[in-house]
Amino acid sequence: DTAVSQTPKYLVTQMGNDKSIKCEQNLGHDTMYWYKQDSKKFLKIMFSYNNKELIINETVPNRFSPKSPDKAHLNLHINSLELGDSAVYFCASSQDLRTVNEKLFFGSGTQLSVL
Amino acid sequence: AQSVAQPEDQVNVAEGNPLTVKCTYSVSGNPYLFWYVQYPNRGLQFLLKYITGDNLVKGSYGFEAEFNKSQTSFHLKKPSALVSDSALYFCAVRGMFSGGYNKLIFGAGTRLAVHP
Numbered sequence: 001d002t003a004v005s006q007t008p009k010y011l012v013t014q015m016g017n018d019k020s021i022k023c024e025q026n027l028g029h030d031t032m033y034w035y036k037q038d039s040k041k042f043l044k045i046m047f048s049y050n051n052k053e054l055i056i057n058e059t060v061p062n063r064f065s066p067k068s069p070d071k072a073h074l075n076l077h078i079n080s081l082e083l084g085d086s087a088v089y090f091c092a093s094s095q096d097l098r099t100v101n102e103k104l105f106f107g108s109g110t111q112l113s114v115l
Numbered sequence: 116a117q118s119v120a121q122p123e124d125q126v127n128v129a130e131g132n133p134l135t136v137k138c139t140y141s142v143s144g145n146p147y148l149f150w151y152v153q154y155p156n157r158g159l160q161f162l163l164k165y166i167t168g169d170n171l172v173k174g175s176y177g178f179e180a181e182f183n184k185s186q187t188s189f190h191l192k193k194p195s196a197l198v199s200d201s202a203l204y205f206c207a208v209r210g211m212f213s214g215g216y217n218k219l220i221f222g223a224g225t226r227l228a229v230h231p
Binding site: 004040041042043044045048050055056090092097098099102103104105106107108109 | 149151153156157158159160161164203205216217218219220221223224
């Protein structure tokens with residue numbers, strides 16, 4: 001069983017559209033994240049949720065809205081897509097955001113291409 | 116503010132030779148350091164971490180990393196490289212966020228190319 005799974009794997013869409021990426025973890029973790037990896041492979045945290053509560057919001061445009069219906073799911077909805085949103089988006093989870101030595105488990109990524 | 120730097124975009128090494136991927140860090144307080152590996156079209160996978168204790172940390176796939184406080188470095192090493200080690204390697208440091216929560220801050224990544 002895949003520990004952290006995200007769908008879709010690829011997403012190609014036009015500028016101005018609205019799209020969603022879904023993420024689910026079956027590890028029983030309390031904390032989930034969204035990371036963005038740009039074309040130069042730089043990886044930056046976007047959001048973190050702990051037990052369905054938003055903890056980290058790293059100055060992401062409000063066109064990006066995460067939603068956590070329960071602690072096993074963290075979805076990412078993006079409104080009015082722009083060319084600069086093209087990237088690979090990774091979902092991740094960890095047991096507890098407050099534990100310093102926690103390791104993250106990553107999904108395999110969603111490659112978003114905005115045309 | 117916490118940060119990590121990976122000075123090399125790419126490291127090339129011949130199979131069977133030792134490899135080193137460099138990382139330096141900047142933190143206030145105790146450093147909590149990590150290495151992750153990303154294979155093509157995959158998410159990042161945890162390799163190893165340094166929290167406290169021995170300066171030489173052993174991890175997955177035969178990798179190890181040496182914590183050097185005086186040089187603020189945490190270089191990733193392997194005695195004998197394999198072609199299958201070719202991947203993107205990320206160094207990371209645990210940063211503190213408001214409210215006592217942690218977040219991982221990643222370096223820019225280093226591409227390791229092992230050739231036969």
